[in-house]
Amino acid sequence: MRAAVLGATGLVGRTFVRLLQGHPWFKIEALVASERSAGRRYGELVEDAPEEFKDIEVVSLGEFLSEPNVDIAFNALPASISREVEEKLAEQIPVFTNARSHRYDDDVPILVPEVNPEHMKLIEVQREKRGWDGFIVTNPNCSTAILTVSLAPLREFGIRRIHVATMQAISGAGFSGLSAFTIQDNVIPLIEGEEWKIENESRKILGSLEGDRIKPASFEVSAIATRVPVLHGHTEAVFIELERGSVEDIREAFRSFDPLRKLDLPSYERPLVYTDVPQPRLHRDRGRGLTVTVGRLEESGSAFKYVVTGHNLVRGAAGGSVLNAELAKRLGHI
Numbered sequence: 001m002r003a004a005v006l007g008a009t010g011l012v013g014r015t016f017v018r019l020l021q022g023h024p025w026f027k028i029e030a031l032v033a034s035e036r037s038a039g040r041r042y043g044e045l046v047e048d049a050p051e052e053f054k055d056i057e058v059v060s061l062g063e064f065l066s067e068p069n070v071d072i073a074f075n076a077l078p079a080s081i082s083r084e085v086e087e088k089l090a091e092q093i094p095v096f097t098n099a100r101s102h103r104y105d106d107d108v109p110i111l112v113p114e115v116n117p118e119h120m121k122l123i124e125v126q127r128e129k130r131g132w133d134g135f136i137v138t139n140p141n142c143s144t145a146i147l148t149v150s151l152a153p154l155r156e157f158g159i160r161r162i163h164v165a166t167m168q169a170i171s172g173a174g175f176s177g178l179s180a181f182t183i184q185d186n187v188i189p190l191i192e193g194e195e196w197k198i199e200n201e202s203r204k205i206l207g208s209l210e211g212d213r214i215k216p217a218s219f220e221v222s223a224i225a226t227r228v229p230v231l232h233g234h235t236e237a238v239f240i241e242l243e244r245g246s247v248e249d250i251r252e253a254f255r256s257f258d259p260l261r262k263l264d265l266p267s268y269e270r271p272l273v274y275t276d277v278p279q280p281r282l283h284r285d286r287g288r289g290l291t292v293t294v295g296r297l298e299e300s301g302s303a304f305k306y307v308v309t310g311h312n313l314v315r316g317a318a319g320g321s322v323l324n325a326e327l328a329k330r331l332g333h334i
């Protein structure tokens with residue numbers, strides 16, 4: 001399928017380009033960015049661009065939208081301009097997006113393929129309701145993606161309450177997100193809007209599909225989000241209350257979690273690995289960035305605590321989107 005990457009010069013866009021290199025199903029035909037980048041070679045704008053894309057001319061969003069000429073779009077544009085762009089494209093083609101613009105629409109799934117693949121059925125609700133040939137599938141914000149992969153194997157123990165404190169990497173704020181002066185030698189315990197997203201997106205993702213909408217999970221999620229001087233890889237300290245289960249049961253559930261192996265998706269990697277002491281610099285690239293690493297599991301009063309770390313640009317953004325597209329194709333929605 002001919003693919004476009006929107007926002008191809010940004011941090012998530014670059015990750016899409018790298019992951020789609022040599023992809024057996026999706027072939028990049030258009031690299032889209034702002035007027036600032038339009039008309040220039042991709043290799044001029046992105047110093048470590050893969051060889052095969054270096055000479056492609058970046059097109060402006062306006063020019064691309066006037067005649068999209070692709071079969072599928074991967075979106076890494078800012079949310080402020082994504083809503084209209086995604087709706088226009090979805091009239092014709094599937095759109096897999098990292099922007100939050102449609103995440104909270106009733107007929108749009110927030111999808112983490114290993115966690116809630118059944119929510120993909122909303123695509124057909126969406127098509128019918130909106131009269132589109134295409135559709136929109138979103139993935140969650142980066143820290144929610146990493147968190148929900150670690151929560152999925154724990155559903156069988158009855159989740160009652162989750163408290164989480166994140167330590168998020170600088171690249172989560174985009175290419176020009178934070179000045180060196182702000183983040184060097186520092187921790188910033190405020191990421192605008194992030195806590196609301198973690199609390200609400202994870203309840204939608206872990207919710208159940210009832211008719212034509214998702215009923216969010218009823219447990220409480222409470223988050224505090226911090227930015228730390230790590231380049232890539234978000235780490236999260238999780239405190240979870242469960243209805244039943246022991247440390248041994250939970251560790252075994254983490255270790256055996258491998259739900260989509262049989263679908264043989266081209267980018268699929270084991271989603272979760274248990275390691276005693278997870279750390280972003282050591283573990284973010286596990287499974288080409290798609291595997292999250294969980295560890296430090298212990299009982300803590302009436303709850304359990306553990307640490308999870310994962311690559312924000314791969315598992316938390318572009319890699320999750322590519323897996324979503326592969327799942328949609330495998331399940332026959334494309």
Ligand code: NAP
Nearest residue numbers: 007009010011012033034037076079098099172174175317
């Ligand atoms: P970024 O590094 O700032 O990149 C933004 C991209 O959008 C660039 O390619 C930029 O092109 C393009 N762009 C900006 N304004 C535009 C306009 N008016 N018209 C056309 N193109 C425009 O941002 P990012 O971190 O990659 O994030 C991209 C999206 O993914 C955002 O919606 C973000 O919230 C979401 N997301 C990010 C992460 C993460 O870890 N960073 C994780 C999950 C989701 P130019 O280079 O030409 O300016």
